[in-house]
Amino acid sequence: MIDKDRIYAEPQTQVSDFVFDEQVARVFPDMIKRSVPGYPTVMESTGLIAGQYATPGSLIYDLGCSLGAATQAIRRHVRADGCRVIAVDNASAMVERCREYLSAQDAMIEELLPVEVLQADILALRLQPCSVVVLNFTLQFIAPELRLGLLRQIYESLLPGGVLILSEKLEFADSFTGSELQRLHYAFKRANGYSELEIAQKRTAIERVMLPDTLDTHRLRLQDAGFAQVVPWFQCFNFCSLIGFK
Numbered sequence: 001m002i003d004k005d006r007i008y009a010e011p012q013t014q015v016s017d018f019v020f021d022e023q024v025a026r027v028f029p030d031m032i033k034r035s036v037p038g039y040p041t042v043m044e045s046t047g048l049i050a051g052q053y054a055t056p057g058s059l060i061y062d063l064g065c066s067l068g069a070a071t072q073a074i075r076r077h078v079r080a081d082g083c084r085v086i087a088v089d090n091a092s093a094m095v096e097r098c099r100e101y102l103s104a105q106d107a108m109i110e111e112l113l114p115v116e117v118l119q120a121d122i123l124a125l126r127l128q129p130c131s132v133v134v135l136n137f138t139l140q141f142i143a144p145e146l147r148l149g150l151l152r153q154i155y156e157s158l159l160p161g162g163v164l165i166l167s168e169k170l171e172f173a174d175s176f177t178g179s180e181l182q183r184l185h186y187a188f189k190r191a192n193g194y195s196e197l198e199i200a201q202k203r204t205a206i207e208r209v210m211l212p213d214t215l216d217t218h219r220l221r222l223q224d225a226g227f228a229q230v231v232p233w234f235q236c237f238n239f240c241s242l243i244g245f246k
């Protein structure tokens with residue numbers, strides 16, 4: 001039974017910065033599905049895209065994997081022989097549950113891709129040669145000044161023909177676009193049962209630790225990292241997904 005996200009349901013005198021701790025991990029499936037428009041589509045499509053670009057015998061990375069939803073989709077779609085997934089997250093509460101969720105998937109379906117779940121800082125990770133890197137809703141939590149270096153390391157680790165699947169919340173240079181899409185995002189949250197208080201307190205909790213960029217910033221930085229081709233493949237309100245091609 002998935003626990004309901006009620007972390008911000010009661011008034012908090014001091015809303016502390018959002019962290020991926022035990023209380024978040026326990027409600028995360030509910031939280032992210034009710035907070036990120038299109039999340040189920042992004043997860044399943046991440047698996048489908050990985051299935052198109054994973055090459056036999058190669059590694060696939062899921063960086064900032066949380067509970068491994070993208071890794072589970074990758075295992076449902078990738079058919080190339082000899083692939084292995086490395087799922088990485090620095091939150092112990094997420095890694096513990098990720099291992100449990102993947103073991104449960106193994107119990108239900110035979111002969112899935114092997115997965116190694118690492119508790120590590122993706123900024124300190126030495127990536128091995130790989131054909132697919134997934135970075136879904138994680139870069140936005142990395143210090144802005146460290147994002148280009150991470151993307152450059154990802155680019156250098158990709159084999160020829162490899163892809164980066166990047167999903168993020170977006171900022172907008174145009175204030176009308178930004179305010180209207182934020183309005184629709186909050187309507188999405190309300191439609192999913194969040195109260196005005198929960199929306200306001202969650203906004204306070206993430207505003208210093210989750211720093212979205214504009215689509216142009218993503219495009220230019222990805223090209224600066226080496227990705228000559230960047231293709232947007234999904235957007236729902238102020239959330240989007242891109243593929244960077246090596």
Ligand SMILES: C[S@@+](CC[C@H](N)C(=O)[O-])C[C@H]1O[C@@H](n2cnc3c(N)ncnc32)[C@H](O)[C@@H]1O
Nearest residue numbers: 020064065066089090091121122136137138141
């Ligand atoms: C919004 S969640 C990502 C959602 C997940 N990719 C998915 O598709 O369900 C952000 C995740 O990134 C992880 N994270 C943030 N900074 C990290 C870092 N420097 N190294 C590893 N994981 C990090 C957090 O612990 C959290 O689990």
Ligand SMILES: O=C(O)C(=O)C[C@]1(C(=O)O)C=C[C@@H](O)C=C1
Nearest residue numbers: 031032035036137169202206210
């Ligand atoms: O932008 C918001 O209001 C969110 O809640 C987004 C978001 C995210 O994009 O990661 C923030 C924290 C949680 O991981 C779940 C969703």
